[in-house]
Amino acid sequence: xxxxxxxxxxxxxxxxxxxxxxxxxxxxxxxxxxxxxxxxxxxxxxxxxxxxxxxxxxxxxxxxxxxxxxxxxxxxxxxxxxxxxxxxxxxxxxxxxxxxxxxxxxxxxxxxxxxxxxxxxxxxxxxxxxxxxxxx
Numbered sequence: 001x002x003x004x005x006x007x008x009x010x011x012x013x014x015x016x017x018x019x020x021x022x023x024x025x026x027x028x029x030x031x032x033x034x035x036x037x038x039x040x041x042x043x044x045x046x047x048x049x050x051x052x053x054x055x056x057x058x059x060x061x062x063x064x065x066x067x068x069x070x071x072x073x074x075x076x077x078x079x080x081x082x083x084x085x086x087x088x089x090x091x092x093x094x095x096x097x098x099x100x101x102x103x104x105x106x107x108x109x110x111x112x113x114x115x116x117x118x119x120x121x122x123x124x125x126x127x128x129x130x131x132x133x134x135x136x
Contacts (some may be wrong), residue, residue, distance in 0.1 A: 027107030034099045035063040035070075041092055054083040061096070062121055065103065065111065069118035074100040 025033070042061040059076050077096050083089040103111060 027102070027110040031065050031099065031102055031107055031111065034095065034102070035065045038092065038095050038099060039063050041095070045088055045092065052083055052086050052089075054086065055089065057082045058089070060122060061092075063099075064121060066114040067118075067121055068113040068116040069121050071100065071103065072118070073121055074103075 039062060042058075045055060046058075059073070059080050061073070061077055063070055063073070074096050078093055078100065
């Protein structure tokens with residue numbers, strides 16, 4: 001069914017794409033989502049009572065894809081000799097390897113590093129969920 005007037009055509013164009021077909025993820029959104037997923041998985045792994053003592057000795061894994069040092073951090077985690085053949089750690093290593101490949105190959109031109117502060121990745125600033133109380 002073809003539109004009958006320019007006004008109807010304009011209305012259809014302004015309505016956007018059909019709701020059933022969302023836009024595909026961008027390189028940036030894929031990197032950001034995967035880095036958050038990896039950070040969350042690592043925190044859960046560290047918080048759980050580890051079945052393997054080696055989990056305590058894994059390199060820290062707080063990811064900020066805007067920090068240039070994250071590339072070295074990803075390489076160090078994948079190359080870490082701790083916990084080989086531990087299923088949860090192997091799954092995490094696969095995700096880390098995937099993120100490194102995406103950042104270093106597929107999406108290299110889409111990524112802008114805003115800092116190169118390696119200490120910020122070792123000692124991240126804790127995120128607060130509530131506003132500070134300003135009472136005197």
